[in-house]
Amino acid sequence: MERNIVYIALFSGLIAVLGLLPKLTLISGIPITAQSLGVMLCGVILGAKRGALAVLLFLSLVALGLPLLAGGRGGLGVFTTPWAGFLFGFPIAAYTTGYIMEKFKHMPISFTASFAAFFGSIIVLYVIAIPYYMIGAKMDFFQSLLTMSPFIPGDIIKCILAGFIANGIHKSRPNSVLSWANSR
Amino acid sequence: MLAISIMGPSWAHNLKIGYKLAALSFISVIIFFINNWLLLSVFLVGLIFLYSSVSLFALRKGILLLRPLIWVILLIWIFHLIRGEYLAGTVTCLRLLVLFALANFVTVTSKLSDMIEFFLWILHPLKLIGVKTSSIGLALGMVIRFTPVLIERAKQLLESWRARALKRTNWRIILPIFITVIDDADRVAEAIRARGGI
Numbered sequence: 001m002e003r004n005i006v007y008i009a010l011f012s013g014l015i016a017v018l019g020l021l022p023k024l025t026l027i028s029g030i031p032i033t034a035q036s037l038g039v040m041l042c043g044v045i046l047g048a049k050r051g052a053l054a055v056l057l058f059l060s061l062v063a064l065g066l067p068l069l070a071g072g073r074g075g076l077g078v079f080t081t082p083w084a085g086f087l088f089g090f091p092i093a094a095y096t097t098g099y100i101m102e103k104f105k106h107m108p109i110s111f112t113a114s115f116a117a118f119f120g121s122i123i124v125l126y127v128i129a130i131p132y133y134m135i136g137a138k139m140d141f142f143q144s145l146l147t148m149s150p151f152i153p154g155d156i157i158k159c160i161l162a163g164f165i166a167n168g169i170h171k172s173r174p175n176s177v178l179s180w181a182n183s184r
Numbered sequence: 185m186l187a188i189s190i191m192g193p194s195w196a197h198n199l200k201i202g203y204k205l206a207a208l209s210f211i212s213v214i215i216f217f218i219n220n221w222l223l224l225s226v227f228l229v230g231l232i233f234l235y236s237s238v239s240l241f242a243l244r245k246g247i248l249l250l251r252p253l254i255w256v257i258l259l260i261w262i263f264h265l266i267r268g269e270y271l272a273g274t275v276t277c278l279r280l281l282v283l284f285a286l287a288n289f290v291t292v293t294s295k296l297s298d299m300i301e302f303f304l305w306i307l308h309p310l311k312l313i314g315v316k317t318s319s320i321g322l323a324l325g326m327v328i329r330f331t332p333v334l335i336e337r338a339k340q341l342l343e344s345w346r347a348r349a350l351k352r353t354n355w356r357i358i359l360p361i362f363i364t365v366i367d368d369a370d371r372v373a374e375a376i377r378a379r380g381g382i
Contacts, residue, residue: 001381001382002373002374002376002377002381002382003369003370003373005319005322005323005326005373005382006326006369006372006373006376007366007369007373008323009322009323009326009327009330010326010327010330010334010365010366010368010369010372011365012323012327013326013327013330013331013334013365014334014361014362014365016327016331016334016335017331017334017335017338017361018358020335020338021338021342021357034355034358037358041362045362057320057323057324057327058327060303060324061324061327061328064296064299064300064303065187065188065189065291065294065296065299066187066188066296066328066331067187067188068331071252073249073252074188074291075188075249075287075288075291075292076208076287076288076290076291077249077253077284077285077287077288077291079287080212080280080283080284080287081253081256081280081284082256082260082280083256136280137260137263137276137280138260138264138272138273138276139260139263139264143263147259147263161355161358164359165358165359165362168359168362168363169359169362169363169366172363173363173366173367176366176369176370
């Protein structure tokens with residue numbers, strides 16, 4: 001019980017840390033913030049329920065006024081923009097990612113984690129975020145997709161990284177991968 | 185860690201957070217249904233007065249918070265211009281601006297500790313379905329306490345990378361950050377259990 005709560009709290013802090021890291025420049029030179037990678041890893045490492053709770057905790061603190069979003073943004077205002085669909089989708093994305101992790105334990109962890117992150121934190125997230133943007137910004141589907149397209153390559157790279165990182169965590173601290181632990 | 189809110193006192197700081205949030209939701213719903221650019225502009229001017237009535241510093245803070253939104257709004261406006269919907273685009277952008285600035289006004293004039301207190305009060309009914317609200321309070325406190333520590337840790341790891349490696353820092357730094365935090369989490373959980381648990 002204590003362990004669950006501390007893990008949820010510290011992973012929610014990790015989402016903030018990843019958002020505040022200096023922008024990581026990838027091979028192709030696209031600068032990305034790692035915040036959504038934090039959301040993916042919450043689902044991947046903590047599993048569905050705890051992962052979603054960690055993200056909810058993070059979002060609550062943003063709403064209460066802490067500048068924890070990438071670029072030091074925060075407060076109630078960020079939830080009113082058309083991009084807020086991503087924020088509202090984050091807990092669901094983490095839940096889906098964690099759910100997939102919990103269901104597929106027989107494959108190598110890097111593969112499962114990348115797949116779970118791809119399905120949960122890209123497909124599911126964009127399915128929520130695009131309609132939200134369409135309504136908020138009064139745009140049609142293709143315009144919305146076009147607006148978001150610069151972020152999609154970075155997101156796909158983050159999925160692959162989530163696989164590598166999950167593999168590293170699983171190798172060095174196997175007990176901490178709560179989504180794969182047998183007892184619950 | 186820096187909060188977005190500014191120091192009081194002012195009339196807006198003295199208002200109860202519950203009232204501020206209730207007013208915010210009520211006015212936001214009304215604004216959502218306004219389709220007149222003139223009326224929205226009036227709201228925008230009103231907001232400038234609202235911020236200035238607290239202090240000039242508050243006004244500057246409010247404008248500073250708007251900065252990241254500029255690109256979002258510009259992009260939306262351009263897309264609408266391409267489709268030839270000048271008026272609809274302007275209305276959408278103005279509405280976004282008003283909603284954003286209004287919501288930020290509540291954040292800017294509310295103390296974090298009061299916000300948390302209100303948040304925990306709102307969550308009280310969760311007890312009826314068996315959720316331990318005290319552990320939510322503990323978790324909130326832990327994130328607030330630990331996030332600066334974790335940021336400091338990440339900076340140290342980045343620094344030691346730069347001191348030792350020829351290559352620039354890249355995503356590989358994330359793994360050691362996670363491992364050290366996981367170790368911290370295990371120790372903190374143990375410490376809480378040793379002190380009687382949750």
